[in-house]
Amino acid sequence: MSVSGRNDIRLIKKYPNRRLYDTRTSSHITLTDIRQLVIKEEPFKVVDARTGEDITRSILLQIIQEAESDGEPIFSSEMLKGIIRFYGPFQGVLASYLEKSIQTVVEVQTQAGVQSSQAWNEFMQTQMPVLQNLMRQYLEQSKMLYLNTRNMFGLFSGFSAVKGQKKEGDDEKL
Incomplete structure (x- = not known):
């Protein structure tokens, strides 16, 4: 426990049934709830309940994917x-x-x-x-x-750097 009376990083566990469990509130939560944690800048970590693997990035990407599907996307x-x-x-x-x-x-x-x-x-x-x-x-x-x-460095020497640019000897190969 920190000085404020709670853990610094909120631990969220993801179970095989795809449910997310907030260990601080002892309740199931949704991706929308996790999005609110991000907006409020509350530190958290999502782990696979079975393996303990940190899957926070994966969950954040899911939130972005959902947000991109709703309304006007940021990414074209x-x-x-x-x-x-x-x-x-x-x-x-x-x-x-x-x-x-x-x-x-x-x-x-x-x-x-x-x-x-x-x-x-x-x-x-x-x-x-x-x-x-x-x-x-x-x-x-x-x-x-x-x-x-x-x-x-002569990498990919078979290709010219500029598309359409002829190299020496190209006419002879035709």
């Missing part, structure tokens, strides 16, 4: 495809960028004391084009760095 299909493409060599770069971007937006929202959705929407309408342009420039620079590095 193209954005999700882009994220999937980043898994691999640039995964850490994207993860760091997204984490810092979201943290910055939260900090700005907190500092500005944005209370109404209208004020938040106005902020996003003015900032999103700027953020999108910065991300586009960053991705373009990353792409060029990757292509230059690949060419420098």
Whole structure:
């Protein structure tokens, strides 16, 4: 127990029947309840009741999936495809960028004391084009760095760096 009289991290157990059990309140809860814990910034951890494995990320992804299915999604299909493409060599770069971007937006929202959705929407309408342009420039620079590095080390030598660019001897092969 902490000084406040309760455990610092709330433990949620997920049972094989897919039910979630809050050990602090000794009651079953839903993904909506867990979403409220996130919104209230209450620390919690979800574990598989049988194995003890930490499955918090999996539960959070389920909450995001549900939220994306309801109403207007945050992630377009193209954005999700882009994220999937980043898994691999640039995964850490994207993860760091997204984490810092979201943290910055939260900090700005907190500092500005944005209370109404209208004020938040106005902020996003003015900032999103700027953020999108910065991300586009960053991705373009990353792409060029990757292509230059690949060419420098001769990786994938059978392919040209720029689509449609002819390499020496291409005409002779026809």
